[in-house]
Amino acid sequence: MKLLPQLRRALAPDGQPRWLWLENGRYLDWSPLLQRGDLAEIAAILHQPEAVDAFCRQAATVDGAAWPLRCPGRPPKALCLGKNFAAHAREFGAEPPEELVWFAKLPNVLIGCGETVEIPAWLNTRVDPEAELAVVIGQPLRNATPEQAEGAIAAWTLGNDVTARKQQGLDRDRGWPWLRCKNLATFGALGPGWIPADRLPDDLDLELQGRVNGQVRQRGRRADLLWPPGPALAEISRWLALEPGDVVFLGTPAGVSAIGPGDLLEVEYPGFGVLQNPVVQA
Numbered sequence: 591m592k593l594l595p596q597l598r599r600a601l602a603p604d605g606q607p608r609w610l611w612l613e614n615g616r617y618l619d620w621s622p623l624l625q626r627g628d629l630a631e632i633a634a635i636l637h638q639p640e641a642v643d644a645f646c647r648q649a650a651t652v653d654g655a656a657w658p659l660r661c662p663g664r665p666p667k668a669l670c671l672g673k674n675f676a677a678h679a680r681e682f683g684a685e686p687p688e689e690l691v692w693f694a695k696l697p698n699v700l701i702g703c704g705e706t707v708e709i710p711a712w713l714n715t716r717v718d719p720e721a722e723l724a725v726v727i728g729q730p731l732r733n734a735t736p737e738q739a740e741g742a743i744a745a746w747t748l749g750n751d752v753t754a755r756k757q758q759g760l761d762r763d764r765g766w767p768w769l770r771c772k773n774l775a776t777f778g779a780l781g782p783g784w785i786p787a788d789r790l791p792d793d794l795d796l797e798l799q800g801r802v803n804g805q806v807r808q809r810g811r812r813a814d815l816l817w818p819p820g821p822a823l824a825e826i827s828r829w830l831a832l833e834p835g836d837v838v839f840l841g842t843p844a845g846v847s848a849i850g851p852g853d854l855l856e857v858e859y860p861g862f863g864v865l866q867n868p869v870v871q872a
Contacts, residue, residue: 591860594790596783597636597745599702600657610654611646612783617654620645629663629726630835636786637728637744661702662747662781665726665837668695669826670751670772674816674841690817690825695751695839696773703781703865707752708872709851710774715756717849720842721800721808721857724749725819726784731832739827740820745784748857748865749839752777755848779855780837782863800842801856802849810843
């Protein structure tokens, strides 16, 4: 499938990060047109098709194909849906939960495409990648309906919710939250770029893949989500107000397994590109 139009964040030759709109192989530099350049501003722009068109008309073309990619913005907050694929819940001996399970991924944990996932030398227990789709919120949500929540999605990208798996099990058995197992430095990736929701084909129910060293370990379709984005975001908004720039990881399919230093993690969804992250020991 052809690469969908998307906004990427890359490092320019002068060492400064730039927001680049990529469409039909052409890179347009949005950065001089932005007021703040943070993800809240980006999400608000991507939520308005006319604003996207205006920025593209004004932006200058640059030779950004070889610029290293960076995390596509730091969200005000990042949340993840747990056990949102039935097969993933069952591969750990549990039935799918009746209620939505969600938890926090701290924003300073997130890295971008091409950046390294670092496993601390002291962590000698299992670490897993979790291939996911992720969305960014484009307008405030509080006590929203599913329809309102779906309409507030500004854009989509790929994510990898890296997890210290054994520690997760230990904390779960103690009744503790999934905070430390999900939030070691670099244990979350986003990218390669944000695709505006209005640029997605209506029938885009294709296969999400999570790969390690080129081997497919995870497969899942958007239709397999137990909680689709609209109902999930609406439920979250009952408890926690969502703001422009907030990111939500939508859950991972079955097939998670251990990784280690030297591995290459990949997440792919047709049209989105590939989120790649090498694994090293810190």
